[in-house]
Amino acid sequence: MNSKILLLAESIRKFLRRNMVPNLKNLINKAHPSDIAAAIEILKPFNREKLFKFMIEHNIEKAAEVLIELEEHLIKSILDLFDDETTAAILKLLSTDDAVAILDYIDDEEKKEKILQLIHDSEKVEEQLLYQDETAGRIMTTDFFSLNHNLTVKEAIEKLHQLEEKAEMVFYLYLVDDNQRLTGVMSLRQLLLSNPDAKLKEVMQKDIISVRVDTDQEEVARLVSQYDLLAIPVVDHDGKLxxxxxxxxxxxxxxxxxxxxxxxxxxxSEEEILYKGHPFKIAKIRLPWLLPAFAGTFVVASLLDLISVKFSYFAIFVVFMPMINAAAGNIGIQSSTIMARELAVNEMEGSIWKEVFSTQFRVGVIIGILYALIAFTFSFILAKPVHLPKLIVSISVGIAMFIAIIISSVYGSFLPIFLKKMGVDPAVATGPFVAASNDILGTIIYFSVAYNIVHLLQ
Amino acid sequence: MNSKILLLAESIRKFLRRNMVPNLKNLINKAHPSDIAAAIEILKPFNREKLFKFMIEHNIEKAAEVLIELEEHLIKSILDLFDDETTAAILKLLSTDDAVAILDYIDDEEKKEKILQLIHDSEKVEEQLLYQDETAGRIMTTDFFSLNHNLTVKEAIEKLHQLEEKAEMVFYLYLVDDNQRLTGVMSLRQLLLSNPDAKLKEVMQKDIISVRVDTDQEEVARLVSQYDLLAIPVVDHDGKLxxxxxxxxxxxxxxxxxxxxxxxxxxxSEEEILYKGHPFKIAKIRLPWLLPAFAGTFVVASLLDLISVKFSYFAIFVVFMPMINAAAGNIGIQSSTIMARELAVNEMEGSIWKEVFSTQFRVGVIIGILYALIAFTFSFILAKPVHLPKLIVSISVGIAMFIAIIISSVYGSFLPIFLKKMGVDPAVATGPFVAASNDILGTIIYFSVAYNIVHLLQ
Incomplete structure (x- = not known):
C-alpha cells in the first residue's frame, strides 16, 4: 500500500468523523476513482457505508466509477446498502459492460429484474446479459464509436467533435458498411494524417482482427496480447459490429x-476470498479437492498395513518411505508444472513431445543418481535392521529412489497432456489429487523394488 | 494452435522445400510478424534457419519484427546463426527497448561490444543497458513523441504530420518544458477537440502519472493496470522525460x-524451458529447491526410525502417517496460497489479519472434525494392532488428524506473512521446502498426540 492511498484513507476517515462536508466533497471530486477504491479497501465497514452514502448524495458519477473499481466481495457488500432506485441510478451512469458486471453480482433474480426495469433504455444491458459468462459478448462494451466507411476524412473528424464523452477510449475508428457490418479500422493518427477529402474506405485498413460474441475471453486476451492491440472489435453472427x-x-x-x-x-478457488468469515462456505470449496486426495491416502495406508502384517521383516523400509515419496512427489510437480505451462503457451507437435519427454527422462536420471547415492548413504548410516543385512536395505532404498524419481519425472510430464486430452485443464496437474496419485505410485514402486532386491540379494 | 498458423507453417515449409521464392516473398510480406513467429515455433530447426536467411535477404524489416516476437530460447538459437553485421543491421531496425532486449540474450560480452560498435547511433541503446534489469529504464522505449508545451494546438498537429513512422503507438502527447522536463499529457482526441490557437500548456492535463527510470517493472505494471493507461512516461532523476x-x-x-x-x-523456474535438451542445466535449476526438502525428509525418517526402534508397539501408527501428512499438507497449501495471493493484492491492516486467521482456524476446525471422523472409522476398520487395543489406536489417529489439520491450516496462513517479513517472496510458500517443513510438523504432532493418548487411555 503506498503512502498516497494511506493518506487518502486517513483524510476520508477524518472528514467523515468530523462531518467536514465541503472538504470531503472536494477530496472526492479530485481523487482518482481507483485511488478512492484502494482507500475503501482499508476503511472499516461503517466508514465505507458512510462514504458511499456521501458520494451518492454529492457526486453520484464518482460513486459509480469507484464502485466498478472495487474488489468483488466489496461490490457485493456495497450493493446491499442500496435500494433498487439507487442501484439503477448508478448503473445508468456506467458503460454497458460495467453495468452488466455489476448486475452479475446480484443473485436475487427478482431484484435484478426490478432494477432492469428502472434503467431507462436497458435493452442493451438485458441483451448483453443473455451472452454466456466469460465470452466476448458478455464482457464487451457497447458504448463504442463507429462510422460509415463512405464518409470522408473531414466528415469523420467533424463527427468526432460531436462525440459524447461516454464512448470508451477512442483511438481506433471502426468503420462499417450500410448494414453495420465491420469493414475496416484506422487509428486516430492515421485519420489525422490522411487527405481530408478521401473517403474512409479508401484509407482504412481492411485487414481487421475481430472476435465473435461467443469467443471465449481467454482467446480475446490471447489475440489482443499477440497482436499488441489497444482494443478489439466484437461482431455478431452476421458480421455486424x-x-x-x-x-x-x-x-x-x-x-x-x-x-x-x-x-x-x-x-x-478465488471464491474463497469472497467468503471471508464464512468457514463453512470455504470448507465446501476446498473439500472437493481434498477428499479424492484423502481417499488416495487410504490406499497407501492399506498397502503399508498389508506390508507390515504380511512381511514384518520389511518394516524397516517403512522408515524411508516418506523420503522417497516426498522426493518423487516434488520432482513430479516440477515436471508437471513445466509441461502444463508449455501446453498453455503452445500446442506442440509430435516431434517436440518426444524431445520434451527425453529431456525430462534424462533430468530424472541425473537427479535420480544423485538422490540414490544420498539415500543409500543416509539409510546405511541410519538403518538398524533386525531381519535383514544393513547393506541390502540401503542398496534397495537407493535403487528404489532412482527408479521412483525417473518414473515420477516422466509421469509428471505425461499427466498434463493426458488431462488435456481428457478435456481437463492441465493447471490442475499439480493439485492435491495428483499428489495423492504420486504417493500411491511411489509407495508401490518402492516396495516392489525393495521386495525384488531383497529376494535377489538374499 | 489455430488452423491459420498451421496453414502458414505448412505453406512456408512447402515454399522452402520447392524453393518457390516469389511465393514465399509474397507470403512473408503479407503475414503478420506475430503469426510468422507462431509458425516458426512449429517448424523444424533447419526450416527455421532457412526461413530466417530468406527473410534477411528479402525483407529484413520483417525478419527484425519476427525475431522480437519469438520466445526466448528461439531468439537465442536464431542469433547464433547471424554474424555480427547481420545482428547489428537487425538491431538498427528495432526500437531501443526491443534492441536492448535482444542484446540481453547475447551472453558473450565481447560480441555484444562489437555489435554495439556496428550500430550507428548506439549511444541510446548503450545508455539503456546501464539501467538495472526489470526496471522502467531498461524496458522503456526511447522512441517516443514529445512536444514543447509552449506550442499551440495547431503547431502540434503540424508536428504530428511530420512524425516519422517509428515512434511507438502515438495516442498520448507528452508535453515538456524547455528543459525537457515532463509537465503534462493529452490524448490525440483532446488535441483534435481543442481550440487550434490555444497553447498546449493551457489545455493539457497537468496531473500526470509517471514512473522513474529505477521503478521496478512490477510497479509499472500495477500503475498502468490500476489507472487503465495505454502508456506511462518514464522520467530520470531530474524529472526529464x-x-x-x-x-x-x-x-x-x-x-x-x-x-x-x-x-x-x-x-x-522458467529458465528450464530455455534449456530443452540440456538435462544437466535443468537439474541445476531444480536442485536448490529439491535438496532442502530432501534434507527435511531425513528428519522424518530419523523420527520414524527412533519410534520403530524405541517404541515398537507404536509401529501400527506408522501405517496411518502418510494419510495424516498428506491431508495436513494439502490444507496447509490451500491456506498458504490464499494468503500469498491476498498479500500480493493488498497490504493488510492488523484487524484484517485477525479476521483472516480466525477464518482459517475455523475452516481448519470444520475440515478437521470431518477428517477426524473419517480417519477414526478407516483406522478402526483397517488396524490389526498387536500391542494396543484397536479403539485406542483409532481414537489416537482421529484426534491427531484433528489437531494436525488445524495447526497446518493456521501454519499455512502464517507462513506467507512470515516470509514477506523476512524479505522472501510469499509465492515460495507452497514450494517443496515448505512441504517438507509441513511433513516434519505433521509427523511430530501425530506421534506426540498418539503417544500421549495411548498413555492416557491405557
Whole structure:
C-alpha cells in the first residue's frame, strides 16, 4: 500500500468523523476513482457505508466509477446498502459492460429484474446479459464509436467533435458498411494524417482482427496480447459490429486467469476470498479437492498395513518411505508444472513431445543418481535392521529412489497432456489429487523394488 | 494452435522445400510478424534457419519484427546463426527497448561490444543497458513523441504530420518544458477537440502519472493496470522525460510475473524451458529447491526410525502417517496460497489479519472434525494392532488428524506473512521446502498426540 492511498484513507476517515462536508466533497471530486477504491479497501465497514452514502448524495458519477473499481466481495457488500432506485441510478451512469458486471453480482433474480426495469433504455444491458459468462459478448462494451466507411476524412473528424464523452477510449475508428457490418479500422493518427477529402474506405485498413460474441475471453486476451492491440472489435453472427473490448479489460482477464491457475494448483478457488468469515462456505470449496486426495491416502495406508502384517521383516523400509515419496512427489510437480505451462503457451507437435519427454527422462536420471547415492548413504548410516543385512536395505532404498524419481519425472510430464486430452485443464496437474496419485505410485514402486532386491540379494 | 498458423507453417515449409521464392516473398510480406513467429515455433530447426536467411535477404524489416516476437530460447538459437553485421543491421531496425532486449540474450560480452560498435547511433541503446534489469529504464522505449508545451494546438498537429513512422503507438502527447522536463499529457482526441490557437500548456492535463527510470517493472505494471493507461512516461532523476512504456509491454510483464509465480510454487523456474535438451542445466535449476526438502525428509525418517526402534508397539501408527501428512499438507497449501495471493493484492491492516486467521482456524476446525471422523472409522476398520487395543489406536489417529489439520491450516496462513517479513517472496510458500517443513510438523504432532493418548487411555 503506498503512502498516497494511506493518506487518502486517513483524510476520508477524518472528514467523515468530523462531518467536514465541503472538504470531503472536494477530496472526492479530485481523487482518482481507483485511488478512492484502494482507500475503501482499508476503511472499516461503517466508514465505507458512510462514504458511499456521501458520494451518492454529492457526486453520484464518482460513486459509480469507484464502485466498478472495487474488489468483488466489496461490490457485493456495497450493493446491499442500496435500494433498487439507487442501484439503477448508478448503473445508468456506467458503460454497458460495467453495468452488466455489476448486475452479475446480484443473485436475487427478482431484484435484478426490478432494477432492469428502472434503467431507462436497458435493452442493451438485458441483451448483453443473455451472452454466456466469460465470452466476448458478455464482457464487451457497447458504448463504442463507429462510422460509415463512405464518409470522408473531414466528415469523420467533424463527427468526432460531436462525440459524447461516454464512448470508451477512442483511438481506433471502426468503420462499417450500410448494414453495420465491420469493414475496416484506422487509428486516430492515421485519420489525422490522411487527405481530408478521401473517403474512409479508401484509407482504412481492411485487414481487421475481430472476435465473435461467443469467443471465449481467454482467446480475446490471447489475440489482443499477440497482436499488441489497444482494443478489439466484437461482431455478431452476421458480421455486424456490436461492441469492443479494450486493453484495460484484457489486462483484468489476464490477471484473473493467472490467479485462477494458481488457486487451482493449490486445490482451491478465488471464491474463497469472497467468503471471508464464512468457514463453512470455504470448507465446501476446498473439500472437493481434498477428499479424492484423502481417499488416495487410504490406499497407501492399506498397502503399508498389508506390508507390515504380511512381511514384518520389511518394516524397516517403512522408515524411508516418506523420503522417497516426498522426493518423487516434488520432482513430479516440477515436471508437471513445466509441461502444463508449455501446453498453455503452445500446442506442440509430435516431434517436440518426444524431445520434451527425453529431456525430462534424462533430468530424472541425473537427479535420480544423485538422490540414490544420498539415500543409500543416509539409510546405511541410519538403518538398524533386525531381519535383514544393513547393506541390502540401503542398496534397495537407493535403487528404489532412482527408479521412483525417473518414473515420477516422466509421469509428471505425461499427466498434463493426458488431462488435456481428457478435456481437463492441465493447471490442475499439480493439485492435491495428483499428489495423492504420486504417493500411491511411489509407495508401490518402492516396495516392489525393495521386495525384488531383497529376494535377489538374499 | 489455430488452423491459420498451421496453414502458414505448412505453406512456408512447402515454399522452402520447392524453393518457390516469389511465393514465399509474397507470403512473408503479407503475414503478420506475430503469426510468422507462431509458425516458426512449429517448424523444424533447419526450416527455421532457412526461413530466417530468406527473410534477411528479402525483407529484413520483417525478419527484425519476427525475431522480437519469438520466445526466448528461439531468439537465442536464431542469433547464433547471424554474424555480427547481420545482428547489428537487425538491431538498427528495432526500437531501443526491443534492441536492448535482444542484446540481453547475447551472453558473450565481447560480441555484444562489437555489435554495439556496428550500430550507428548506439549511444541510446548503450545508455539503456546501464539501467538495472526489470526496471522502467531498461524496458522503456526511447522512441517516443514529445512536444514543447509552449506550442499551440495547431503547431502540434503540424508536428504530428511530420512524425516519422517509428515512434511507438502515438495516442498520448507528452508535453515538456524547455528543459525537457515532463509537465503534462493529452490524448490525440483532446488535441483534435481543442481550440487550434490555444497553447498546449493551457489545455493539457497537468496531473500526470509517471514512473522513474529505477521503478521496478512490477510497479509499472500495477500503475498502468490500476489507472487503465495505454502508456506511462518514464522520467530520470531530474524529472526529464526519457522514455515511455506502452501497455503491450505491460501485458508481457504481467504474464511473465504470473508465470514466475507458478514456477516458484512448483520449485523451479522458467529458465528450464530455455534449456530443452540440456538435462544437466535443468537439474541445476531444480536442485536448490529439491535438496532442502530432501534434507527435511531425513528428519522424518530419523523420527520414524527412533519410534520403530524405541517404541515398537507404536509401529501400527506408522501405517496411518502418510494419510495424516498428506491431508495436513494439502490444507496447509490451500491456506498458504490464499494468503500469498491476498498479500500480493493488498497490504493488510492488523484487524484484517485477525479476521483472516480466525477464518482459517475455523475452516481448519470444520475440515478437521470431518477428517477426524473419517480417519477414526478407516483406522478402526483397517488396524490389526498387536500391542494396543484397536479403539485406542483409532481414537489416537482421529484426534491427531484433528489437531494436525488445524495447526497446518493456521501454519499455512502464517507462513506467507512470515516470509514477506523476512524479505522472501510469499509465492515460495507452497514450494517443496515448505512441504517438507509441513511433513516434519505433521509427523511430530501425530506421534506426540498418539503417544500421549495411548498413555492416557491405557
Amino acid at each position: 456490436v461492441g469492443i473490448i479494450t486493453v484495460d479489460d484484457v489486462i483484468d482477464i489476464i490477471k484473473e486467469e493467472a490467479a485462477e491457475d494458481i488457486y487451482r494448483l493449490a486445490g482451491t | 526519457v522514455g515511455i512504456i506502452t501497455v503491450d509491454d505491460v501485458i508481457d510483464i504481467i504474464k511473465e510475473e504470473a508465470a514466475e509465480d507458478i514456477y516458484r510454487l512448483a520449485g523451479t
